Amino acid sequence: MMIKDVAKAIVSEGLKLGAEDVAGIIRRSIKKMVRFTNNKVTVIKEWREVRADFYLGYKRRVLTGSLSKVDLDTIRKAFSDLSKVAKYVTPLDEYVSLPRGPFEYGKIGEAFDDRVAKLEGLTDYVEEAINSALEEGARRVAGVLNVSVDEKFLATSSGIEAEDKATNISITVRAFLDKERSGQGVSCSRTLDKFDPSYAGRRAGEVASMCKKEVSADPGKYTVILDPLVVANLMGEIAYYGLSAYFVDAKLSFFTGLMGKKIAWEGVTLADDGRLRNGPASTLFDDEGIPTRRTVLIENGVLKSFLHNSRTASKFGVKTTGNAGWLIPRPWNIVLEPGDYKREELIGEVRKGIYITNNWYTRFQNLREGIFSSITRDGTFLIEGGEVKGMVRGFRISDRLPNLLLNVRGISKERELVEWWETIAPVLAPTLLVEGLNLTKATK
Amino acid sequence: MDEDITTYAVNYAMEKGADYAEARIQRDEGFSALYREGRLEAYLTVVREGIGIRVLMKGALAFASTGDLKKERIREVVESAIRKASALSERLKEGTSLAEEPVSKAKWRAEFKEDPLNIPVEERVEVFKGIEERLRDYVKYLPSRVYELSASKTSKLIVNSEGSVIYCERPNVYFSYSLLAYTPGRGSVHRWSELGSSKGWEAVRGWNLPEKLVEEAKVMMKILEEAKSPPLGEEVDVILGSEVVGLMVHESCGHPSEADRILGREAAQAGESFMKPDMKGKRIGSKYVTISDDPTIPGSSGFYLYDDEGVKARKRILFKEGVINEFLHNRETAAVFKVRSNAAARASSFDREPIIRMANTYFEPGDYSFEELIEDIRKGVYIKTFMEWNIDDKRWNQRYVGLEAYLIERGELKGLVRNPALEITTGGLYESIDGVGRELKFYAGICGKGDPMQGVPVWFGGPEVRVRKIRLSAST
DSSP: OOOOHHHHHHHHHHHHTTTTTTEEHHHHHHHEEEETTTTEEEEEEEEEEEEEEEEEETTTEEEEEEEEEOSSSHHHHEEEEEEEHHHGOOOOOTTTOOOOHHHHHHTTTTOOOOHTTOOOOOOHHHHHHHHHHTTTTEEEEEEEEEEEEEEEEETTTTTHHHHHHEEEEEEEEEEEEEETTTEEEEESSSSSSTHHHHHHHHHHHHHHHTSSBBBOOOOOEEEEEEEEHHHHHHHHHIIITTTTTHHHTTTTTTTTTOOOSSSSSOOOEEEETTTTEEEEOOOOBOSSSBBOEEEEEEETTEEEBBBBOOHHHHTSSSOOOOOOOSOOOOOSSSOOOSSSSSSHHHHHTTTTTEOOOOEEEEEEEEEEEEEEEEEEOOOOEEEEEEEEEEEEEOOOEEHHHHHHTTEEEEEEEEEEOOOOTTTSSSSSEEEEEEEEEEEOOOOH | OOOOHHHHHHHHHTTTTTSSEEEEEEEEEEEEEEEEETTTEEEEEEEEEEEEEEEEEEEEEEEEEESSOOOOHHHHHHHHHHHHHHHHHOOSSOOOOOOOOOOOEEEEEOOOOOGGGSSSSSHHHHHHHHHHTTGGGGGGOOOEEEEEEEEEEEEEEEEESOOOOEEEEEEEEEEEEEEEEEEEEEEEEEEEEEEEEEOOOOHHHHHHHHHHHHHHHHHHHHHHOBBBOOOOSSSEEEEEOHHHHHHIIIIIIIIGGGGGHTTTTTTTTHHHHOOOOGGGTTTTTTTTTOOOOTTOOOOOOOOBBBBBTBBBBOEEEEETTEOOOOOOOOOOHHHHHTTTOOOOEEOTTTTOEEEEOOOOEOOOSSSSHHEEEEEEEETEEEEEEEEEEEOOTTOOOEEESSSSSSEEEEEEEEEEOOOEEEEEHHHHHHHTEEEESSSSSEEEEEEETTTTTTEEEEEEEOOOEEEEEEEOOEEO
C-alpha cells in the first residue's frame, strides 16, 4: 500500500470501530548516519522505516498507537485490541473533536533539497569537518553526520488529507587536545547549500585550542556567557517542560499561573516557529492537521502563550498554536530573538565571569520550581576584565531556570541553528550574558 | 520468527563479499497507559518489528535495517550495507575486527508466571485505581500525580555467519510515578521514580504500589513540614541509601567501564571515560569498593543469557576491592583489548546496532547493619533517596541531591534535612568509603546511550554505604 492509502485505511477502520475522531500519520524515512572517532569513520548506518501512528477519539476517550508494520492486518489487530481497552479509559471533560479541514498549508522555504535526498559520498563531508578541526589545532576528532529524507501523510476523519516531505543534514564535531581539553561545533540544515561541516569542525577545534592555558576559579555566583550550544539545551528544557500546555495543566511547569506576567528580562523574546526557513523541525502541519505557524511565547520578558494542541487549547480557553502532539504539545523550532551585541562585546562587558561553551545532563530537583543543574562540557573559561584568561574545570550550573531567564542582561546579534544529541528541539540560539548564575563544583 | 529469512540475510551478505554478517529479527509488542490525577488519560499500543543487519567487510562496519521482512527488501538492505562497507573499507587505514567467540546455538527466555499482555484490561486499570484510592487522604496536598504503566514482550532471533543462532523471549514491565507535594508557605517537593522487571505481571503485583506511593506521600509531607537545612561548610560523614548507591555505581563505575567510551567511540554523544585502556589493575577506591554488573539475575530489568552478538552472558566484576578489574566489552572492543567479549552488546530494537551496555550494576554488599554504619558518626547526613543528579562526560564529576535525607548526630538518626547536595569526584567518592551495609536492594531505570538514542532497561543497586569527611552543599 502507498502511505496515503494506509493513512486512509486507518481512518476508515477507526470509524468502523465506532470512533468519532480518527487520525493516522504514516511516516516513511530513509536515514543515514556516519559516526567517526579518533579522526576516522567507525560505522556507517542506514535505516528505512515506515511507521504508522494513529489517534482514536472514542466517546471522548483518547487512544493512540504506533506500528512499524503498516499492513491492514496489523492495523486491524491493533484496533481490535484498543476497542477492548476503550471503556476503561476515562472520558475527558476537555475532549474536543479533531479540527475540521481542509486547510491551506502554503509552503515553507528551504524545506526539501533533492541534492540532500540523493547525496552520496557522506564520508567526504566527515573528512572536511575532521580536517577543519585539525587545522585549528585539534589532535583527535569525533562526531556524527546525519542525513534524512522524511515523508509524512496525514488523514483524519475531519476532512484532512495532507502531505509533507523534508530533508535534513547535520553534523556534530567534537575536537580534543587531550582527554580534558575539548570543544564542540555543529551545523544543521535542510539544504546542502547551508550545511557547513567546515564551520562545525573549525568551531570545535577553535574552542579546544582555547583550552591550552588552564587557570583556577572558585564556585559561586558569576556573570556567565552562554554560547548557543548551552542556550539551545536550556531553551529546549524551558520550551518543553515550561511552555508545553500539558506540563502547565499537570501543574509541573515552572510557569504555571504566570500567563501575562514578567518571567524574563525585557530583552528576551522567545518564539516557536513551525515554519522557520531552513528550520530542522519545520513542517506544514501538526499531528491534528493544523497549519503550523510562528507563536510568540515570551515577548519582551512577558509570558504570552503556551504551546497547544486543540484539547489543551480548549481547556485553556485559547486557540491551538499548531503544536500537536496528540497528547503533549511540543515545540518545533525554538527561536530566541537576537540582541545588539557581538559575542566578543558580551565577553568584553564581563569584569569577572565564566564563559560556558557547552553543557549536558540537565536534570531537575523540582520541575515545578525549575530547580535544576547541568554540567559543563568542553571548553569553559574564566573571564577577567573582559578577556578570556584560561580554561577552568568542573563547573556546574546549579540554579532555577526562572532565575536564569530573569537575569539575562545581554543577547548577541549572531545566532546559530543548533540541534544535536543533547537538545530537545532545534533552537535558533544567540549567545547570552546572564548575571548572578550559581555555579558549583565538586567538594572532594 | 523466521529463521530462514534471517539466515538468508546473512548468507546473502556473505555472498556479496562480507567477512562477517549478523542479522537480528526483533519484535517488541506492548502497551503503555498514562494516568493523571484520577483519570486514565491515554492508552498507547505499540508494535515494532523488523530486521537489523550488520556486516563487516575488509575492516569496515556497516549497519542497516528495515521493518519490511520481504526477501526483496532484505536484499536491498544487505546490498546497501555492503556498498557502504565496501566504500568505507577503501579509505580505512586501520579497520575493525571482532574477537573470536565460540559458536552458540541457544534458546532462552525470562521466566514469568503471568503474561503481562494477557492480563485483562480491567486489571491493568485497577493498578491506578488502587493507588488513587490509597492516596485519598493525601490528594489535597498532591496537586500533581502522574503515573505510567507499560508492559511489553520482546522476541529476538540472532543469526551470524559463524553459525551462531540465538532465540530469546522476555517480558518487560515498568511503572513510573511523578508526585508533586505542595503546602502553602512551604513550597513544593517533587518525587519521580520508576520500577521495572523482566518478570510478568506478578512483578507488578509484588510492587504493592498503593503502599509504596502512600509511603512516598507521607515522607514528602514530612519534608515540607519539618526538613531543615543540611549541615554546610563543614566536613560530615554521609550514609548513602541503596537508591543513591545504585545510581552512583551505574553512573560513575558502570558507564566509565564501557570499553567503547574508553576508546572514544561515544565521544561526541554520551562522552568518554576517565579510565584509560591501561588502567586495569589501578586503584580507584578503598578496599570496601567492589562493584559488579550481572545480566543473569532472574527477574531483573537487565536480564539476558546471551547478548545481541550471541555471546554467553556472565557476571562482570568491574571494581574489585577498590581496584579496576574489568571493562565491559563487545566483540569489537574485546579485539582491540585482546581479550574475550564479556557479552555486553545490547540493541534496544531491530533498527539499532548492538553497542556496549550495562545490565544490572550493583555495589557488592558488606557486613554492616545500618545501626553499625551510623553508630560512630558524630555528625552526618543519611541521604536515602534523590531527585536531581548528573555527571560529566568523563564520569568523574558527579552530583546527587537528596530528597529524603536525615541528620545524623552522635550515632542517631535525627530530623529531615532539605535537598543536601553531594557534589564529588569519582575518586573522592570511592576512596572515602569505609563501611558497607549488608542489605542489597535493586532499583530500575532506562539507560540511554548511543546515536540514535537507545534506551535499555537496567537495574542498579547496592546496600547503604558510609562515606567519610564530605562537605555537602545546598541545592538552590
